[in-house]
Amino acid sequence: MRRTVAALLRKELLVELRTLESVPGMSLFAVTTFVVFHFALNRSSVDGDLAAGILWVTLLFAAILGVNRLFVADADQGGFDGFLLAPVDRSALLVAKAITLLAYIVVLELVAVPAFALLLLGPPLGQALPDLLGVLALADVGVAAIGTLVAALAVRTRARDLLGPLLALPLLVPIVIGGARATSPLLALAHPGAPAPRWLLTLGLYDLVFGLIAYAVFDFLLED
Amino acid sequence: MESSSRQPAGFSDSKPRAPGRVVRYGGGLRALSLATLAVMTAGLALVFFYAPLEAEQGFLQKIFYVHVPLAIVSLCGFVLGGLFAIQHLRTRDQRWDMRSYVAIHMSLIFGVGTLITGSIWAKGSWGHWWVWNEPTLVSFLIVFLLYATYQPLRFAIEDPERQARYASVFAITAGAFVPMNFIAVRLSTAYLHPRVLGGTSNLPAPMALTFVVCLVAMALLYTTMFKYELTAKHTRAQLRALRRRLAGEDAPAGLSRARTAAPTLQPPATIGAGAAGRPG
């Protein structure tokens, strides 16, 4: 299983490095969205709840762009059939794709968070950075698990670009809740605080539950 | 509630039936609907003639007895849809997929009722048609938005077997989502207003009794409508089988059927004949 995942992962990352299909687009989208927010809100700097909200919404929609593209190559070019012929555990595909999506989101955040700090964020990020990275990491795992499941569900339907986001957004709301609430004290103007443990717990629990569910049902999506 | 062009994609009933044994879905329907009528009437009578007026909200609080049972039954229905879907994936018996579909469908109907009555209650209580500080209502909206994608998902997959399978995967995921979502939203809401939905623990006994009776009534209503729907679908399938039998050798090679979003029941005689569900 581990070798299968490693092999699949290598393939995914190689393809992405060669074609640069997803990650640059996602990152650019995030930065552009920050600019749009500036004009839409008519504010030069944001902090606290508003800042957390903008950051999370932007990351969410950029991640959904990645979700949309995750299985497209496999569906259109016979990748599914090829994989099904191999005598390997099918869940390996789920794990590999989820790790891939996680990697995309991490790179996205490497671009988006500094851009956010530069363009829109009022208070300096330095002290809150480790906590922020921790919250982001927790949330990213959940987004990756759910995003992969939804991507696999939507890719072989007729309206794949529409159904993907429609399915993903409600499922990701608890992650937005946990992430935004946890981040909000970190970005506060006056006294940056620490994220409340309950939100970290929420995120962790959500990641666990949906990781397990995705693992359990993924096989059924592949039989064909 | 069901748009007329959304017929289920066909699939074959995999379990052959013993000759002479007729399957009836509508067997207990009469008793069930009578029970629903009785309990619903009792519930309504209790609400308006027995339950005391609540101190803070007064007469407006009576909405509680219709809104909360609608919400609870709807959510249980969604989770039930997930459980039926698990059975479907385990046994590959398409009847479970049918039950899952109908459960979710009915829950969506009850969900619309929940949202409307909740909105009316919000307007009466706080003057706005929508409030964000009522975590149950907010969670419900999110769950509703999720399940509203169920039919579009089914409609977007043509192959009936795959449609049923993907729908089951969705139903299981969404069914697990329901409790998690409620926990998350509940945590995130600041309690600005006292909530009457805090559970039956702090309700005085007469109100608790009324609530329980209304809840049972709503559950019975759901079950009745669920069974009604299943019976209607089955009757339709039997009609189709009869037509096929009459068509005899003149039956067309493939069944022309419009792309559909819900399952049908096909008797075993149709296995192999048009099971692919060519778009009409």
Next chain:
Amino acid sequence: MGAALLAELPALPLHTAGKYVAGAYVVLFALVLVYVAIMAVRLGRIERDLGELLEGGETGEASQHAAQELQRPESSGA
């Protein structure tokens, strides 16, 4: 007793609250009735289809008619 109780309530006056409560219960009623109406339409369709099948059998055109029916894309929501 009822009047005294009502007189003490600080909440919305009865005629205002009454409208909202009535509205909520009407919603429930309406949902069930809409469902009854949909089922009635379906029942009518089933009766009509059965009638056609029966007539087809009597005049011996069952095969043709049934084959035609099968060709027609199903449009009713069963």
